[in-house]
Amino acid sequence: MERRVSFTGSTGEFFRIWLVNLSLTVLSLGFYGPWAKVRTRKWFYGSCVLDGSSFHYDADPVRILVGRLIVLGLLFVFGLVQEVAPLLSGLLSLAWLALLPWLIVRSLAFHHRCSSWRGVRFGFGASWGEAAKVYLLAPLALFFTLGLALPWLVGRQQEFRVRGSRYGTAPFGFAWRAGPYYRVHLAALGIWIVASLAGTMLLASLGAFEALGRWASGPAPSPADLPWALFAAWGGVVAAAGTAGLAVLRAGVTNLLYDQAKLGDIRFRSQVKASRLFHLYLTSALAVVASVGLAVPWAMVRIARYRAGCLQVVSETPLDQFAQAQEEALGGEMAAEAADFFDFDFGL
């Protein structure tokens, strides 16, 4: 049986939430930011409905604020050391690099633990070593293969994130192959190149480049009478081609993420269409520019609505057999408290 995820939030409502969030953040010089972030997320989670129940997000904004202050403090110390002892700062960069996988794991753990459906929380558990392999060691492959390993790396990082996740006590599984990732990346690259070339050729056929040639061979080429409209048109063509490539990439990677994931007997099906995503991106970008940013909430809602509507949960049995993970089972009260102490949102 297939159950569709639906998105129930309305644009006008979110516009007000967004406007109040933005303004209070500005009026408080940024300190309201974590509260704004949590409210936004609560609204988006609450607006996603699966099988009659909505998702729930329950982070404590104070922890996010503390996490940000810690990162700010670290950056400040780093800057200070760089100023005072440049040699030591190299060492500190290495320490920062070593800290990165740990921060990624803690951030994911924080977010998962704050997310729930039907009162059962999500969770994330992966070791620091595993994270280091995926986020520090594996990216080295990019360097040695001149970037050819990128699609593989994307798949590998998806595997890390999905396999580390659980819903209640049930772990997510992820069976993946590198081939589909290569197909998606090749398609995105191909669309980008072909669209750029086609657009450029269209401009050329309209006589655009003769105008440029006339300017260059003119008596006194001055920047004042450069054919600026031509540059603008060409910039638009390149931007549109880039957006098309991005849409193909995002659609493909999102579909791969859900299609290859499973939760017990449950499978997922994601049918994001690149053409639809391209249309959404392009019209949203135009509206945001034309409205000097006021269309941002509208764009966020329509993209979220489309993406939610593309997701299906496929299961032969009812979705009510998942058990809440007991914090005690993870190693007693101490572990739970330690996790609480270290789990912050680092904005990664």
Next chain:
Amino acid sequence: VTEIEARYYDGRSSRALPVRVRLFADGEVRVEGEGVSLRRLAAELEISERIGSAPRWIGLGGGARCELSDSDALDAWLARQRPGRRGLVAALERHWPAALFVGIAGAALLAAAVAWGIPGLASLVARSLPVSVDEQLGESGLEALDEALFAPSGLDEARRRSVRELFARLAERAPVSGATAGASPGLAPRLEFRAGGVAGANAFALPSGIVVVTDELVQLAADEEELAAVLAHEIGHVQHRHGLRSVLQSAGVSVLVAGALGDFVSISTLAGTLPVLLVELRYSRRFEEEADRYGIEVLRALGMDPRALARLLERLAEAHGGDGPLPAYLSTHPSTAQRMEAIRRATPAPPRGAPGE
């Protein structure tokens, strides 16, 4: 009694049970459904705040919760149980006029911070910093410019000496009138000669107080007054500590954008960089105007004609081929026409017959 349809979750499994939540006027709450019958008091409940029309959660203790959509009924009952505890933010979000009012207030604060807050704060901080900070800031500035742009000056010693004397006379004469009251003594302007290369006829003020004037500019100036006008303008940059202040203002803008807007726009995207660029260009134009005003006062104090700057600017504009295609808000300097207009406005018509060589 208020009755609301809800879903009940026991907190141990993902089973959903349809229940009826009954809210009594005396604060009692009953949750009833198949195999569920709970009684709680209002004070024992943990009720999530209202955010738009997202479902509300009622924590019943022990991990058990209810999810319900009828926020209006719940809030009406809640208002009677806990008077005075209303979600202010939720109220702002719910009503268009309130949301728009807060939005306008936020925009106004942002505009005020950009127009007055950051420049004022930067000027205050600059005044509390010793001039050694300026000097450190511009320490490597000239070397970098020498490598990238300049060649050694080809002016003969006599010409240099006369320009230096003019410069010293201008630098000594720090005006004290209202328009330049913020200028701080202490950072000593020093003059350097260079061949301009691609920069052509030009003059620069570095944060450390060094004023670089190119050979081309010295040659372009028709008389001492025109040269004095440019030098006085650059001395104005030095006296106002524009180098240090622009660094401080840039830092201020970055902090403002990252801190106040970081959750809403990414600084790495065009949407983040473009406003920052426009604001910094605006600051740059303001500094130019400030330096122009300073120059006008110094020239006046020395009995020279301030409109000499307008004359030289006109000649410069001709040499460089106009102001270029960029609109005013994309330029580091106010347009030549604007600057000449400002100079004319600040200068009463000169007495007949004056000034002469």
